[in-house]
Amino acid sequence: MAVFGAEQIQEIKLATRYFDKYYLAVNIGATISTLSISIIQNDTDKEINSNKYFYGYLIAFLMLIASEIFFILGYRYYIHIPSYDSILLKFFPVIINAYQTKRNFRHNQQIRNHSRENSLNNRNIINQEQMLDIEQSISFLDYANLTNSGKFNDQIINDMKSFHRAIIVFLLFIPYWIIYYQV
Numbered sequence: 001m002a003v004f005g006a007e008q009i010q011e012i013k014l015a016t017r018y019f020d021k022y023y024l025a026v027n028i029g030a031t032i033s034t035l036s037i038s039i040i041q042n043d044t045d046k047e048i049n050s051n052k053y054f055y056g057y058l059i060a061f062l063m064l065i066a067s068e069i070f071f072i073l074g075y076r077y078y079i080h081i082p083s084y085d086s087i088l089l090k091f092f093p094v095i096i097n098a099y100q101t102k103r104n105f106r107h108n109q110q111i112r113n114h115s116r117e118n119s120l121n122n123r124n125i126i127n128q129e130q131m132l133d134i135e136q137s138i139s140f141l142d143y144a145n146l147t148n149s150g151k152f153n154d155q156i157i158n159d160m161k162s163f164h165r166a167i168i169v170f171l172l173f174i175p176y177w178i179i180y181y182q183v
Contacts, residue, residue: 008079033060087159090152094160097151098144105143 005022009015041056141164144150145157 007081010079033063087156087163090156091160091163094141094144094152094156098141101143101148101150102140104149 002019002022005018006015009018037056037060040059041052138148139161141157141160142148144152146153
């Protein structure tokens, strides 16, 4: 919602006001929900068949549904920004193209090495070392780059590299939160 709301603002000066109001609303809502749900779910009277937890979660669920309905009702008033290439849509094509290009690169290198193998054994060793140096200097995703006979431009490859780093961070959140909630 923070990004969506910021896209709706036309002037840069108003963006700071939006975020001030947004975070104020989020914090007030979190405080009210934390206090009200805990009061509703309070189990001090030790009733055997108490549905207090059900009602607490029901209220939270109904508030979520109400917010979705309000969001959908305002659809025609939103500023619609056309989408551009998503990194998620390019993820698998980039990886497939990188794999194919790397395979073709190795295949071509092997063909060259075999043709030269009969005449120049010493140079073949040097060529293999150069091939290994080239393969180690570029990353796997760089094989999908236009400069390396791939299909994708530098911007998409750099976005994929950044996305790769972000996925690692988000995957590390899973064990972190599992351990955190066990404490």
